[in-house]
Amino acid sequence: MGLGALGSAAAWQLASRGHSVVGLERFELGHSRGASHDTSRILRHSYHTPAYVRLTCEAYDDWARLESESGESLVTVVGGLDLFPPDCAISPVDYVDSLREVGIAFDELDVAGIRGRWPQFHPPPGTLGLYQERGAIVPAARGTAAMQRLAASAGASLLASTPVTRVTDHDSYVVVEVDDTDYTCRGVVVAADAWTNQVLAGLGAEIPLTVTLEQPTYFAPPDPTAYQDLPVWIWMDEPSYYGFPCYGEPTLKAAQDCGGPVVDPDDRTSEPDPEMLDRLASFVGSLLPGAGPVVRSLRCQYTLTPDRDFVLAPVPEHPAVVVGLGSAHGFKFAPTFGRILADLVTTGKTSSDVSAYGFDRPGLTDPAYEANWMV
Ligand SMILES: Cc1cc2nc3c(=O)[nH]c(=O)nc-3n(C[C@H](O)[C@H](O)[C@H](O)COP(=O)(O)OP(=O)(O)OC[C@H]3O[C@@H](n4cnc5c(N)ncnc54)[C@H](O)[C@@H]3O)c2cc1C
Missing domain, CATH: 3.30.9.10 (D-Amino Acid Oxidase, subunit A, domain 2)
Structure with a gap:
């Protein structure tokens, strides 16, 4: 749920693998109250750890797949300094x-x-x-819309103006509540970014997040x-x-x-x-x-997040509810995260290295962890 870049990517990936997908978005598609609107985002290899640099290699490959499937030119290579x-x-x-x-x-x-x-x-x-x-520009609103189009053409129902009020886990199924309907499903991807903790409240989970x-x-x-x-x-x-x-x-x-x-x-x-x-x-x-x-x-x-690392993991004790959160540098990875989130919610594992992005790391569990966003 949530149809910014990450939720749209997950909907695209899940629908194209043949799953029955409903995407729920509280505002209109393409709105400007979140993080995936406007013209441009940076795509780059340069990062502060080898693990991040390796993930950027996957990001370039996944953007190329998105370009190929959508028929749209999305990556503009201009160099990165x-x-x-x-x-x-x-x-x-x-x-x-x-x-x-x-x-x-x-x-x-x-x-x-x-x-x-x-x-x-x-x-x-x-x-x-x-x-x-290889430093490059990827389009924010246009890239997100391209993933939504692919999701819809693969059979996903994308519902705008449909706020989720609660998610509850019943072991063999999950219930996603909106005002007038309950959706019962095998798994949920929560890609609600600034609103993640509102959505997780029904599961008793919370991530230490700061919204700026x-x-x-x-x-x-x-x-x-x-x-x-x-x-x-x-x-x-x-x-x-x-x-x-x-x-x-x-x-x-x-x-x-x-x-x-x-x-x-x-x-x-x-x-x-x-x-x-x-x-x-x-x-x-x-x-x-x-x-x-x-x-x-x-x-x-x-x-x-306090350590500026992503969250790409199931909620502890709720394996059917998977969270995707880009910690304000996630757009470049959106097509990759869509693939990873689809893997995690359907099989519980993924071939990408997401070991650093779980709920169990000091940045999320240690109340004394000192936030460091300059990475
Ligand atoms: C100014 C700016 C510059 C950036 N620059 C870069 C960059 O250069 N490179 C880069 O890689 N990243 C960059 N980022 C970060 C990147 O854009 C974000 O990490 C990414 O867009 C987040 O996508 P999202 O789908 O998780 O969040 P969002 O786009 O905010 O989507 C979350 C969606 O969930 C919906 N939602 C919330 N609650 C509910 C609910 N209860 N029910 C239904 N729907 C709900 C919201 O309405 C929203 O549409 C930048 C971000 C900003 C703001």
Whole structure:
């Protein structure tokens, strides 16, 4: 249940394997109150552990499968540049070692090397650039809609404006309650992101989650042609920022990572925050001085576990109820997570390595665990 990117991917995978699937979504399909709307998301190999880098290899393969089955071009390879300023909060060593261990080629660039390739960037002296040529953009709303279309054409019923009020486990079957109907099923995938704990309450389960309200923002460079060949980029410090080249429109998108306030997803604004806007515009003005004026901002929710790792596992003592949660970096893995969640809910196992994403890890069980979202 939940038909953002993850639930749509699971519905697609389950229906295409011949299962009888009902997808339940509390709002309209494609709504903008969750995390899977808007234009673009980053797909990349570069990550801080070899396990993550290996999973990104699966992500590229699964996006290719989605492209092939949908007949849509979804992955736009533009290259990816991770920027590590001197004494940054995020260690470049972890990234370099992880990419090396998995055998993913990359270039290490100093400031002259970065500016030689992309004079649009003005990083401070001593910044290290890690460039990986497969860094890419995937479309958020369009990719999610493509998975919904495939799910529906494989026989899934996708029901919008259908909020689940409770899930209860009866050992040999699970009951999913909505206002006027109870659905009895063999298994449930909970992909409710910011609302996960509401849905799990009927099972007595809870995940320590923090929801923040983020603010992607679009800038209009006076000469957009000069910004078409930029890579996607991530500023690996605290605060951390990221951005995109022109993608489908003559604008540059950028945002702070984990820069927004903690919110209740049922009681939050959709209006832009001027203070966040100023902070971002000032950073973008220094890194990409030609980015131009702000043209629009929107809001989008991050749902974060304390260790920023995913949840891809059955609820303890309820093997028929499987949770998928992307911890605010899960879009790139959506087609992969759909496959994994479909495996887990139907067979209890999967060929992908999800050992780090269970309910039993310190990040979810230890109340004294100190949250670290800068990874
Ligand atoms: C600004 C921003 C930038 C990001 N950038 C990247 C990036 O570059 N790369 C990347 O990989 N990831 C990125 N992410 C993270 C990624 O987008 C999310 O991890 C992913 O989209 C989450 O998908 P989801 O389906 O789990 O959540 P959602 O899209 O929020 O979907 C959950 C759905 O569950 C529904 N729901 C909730 N409760 C119920 C209920 N009771 N009954 C029925 N339905 C219910 C909700 O209405 C919602 O539609 C970004 C996220 C944001 C916000």
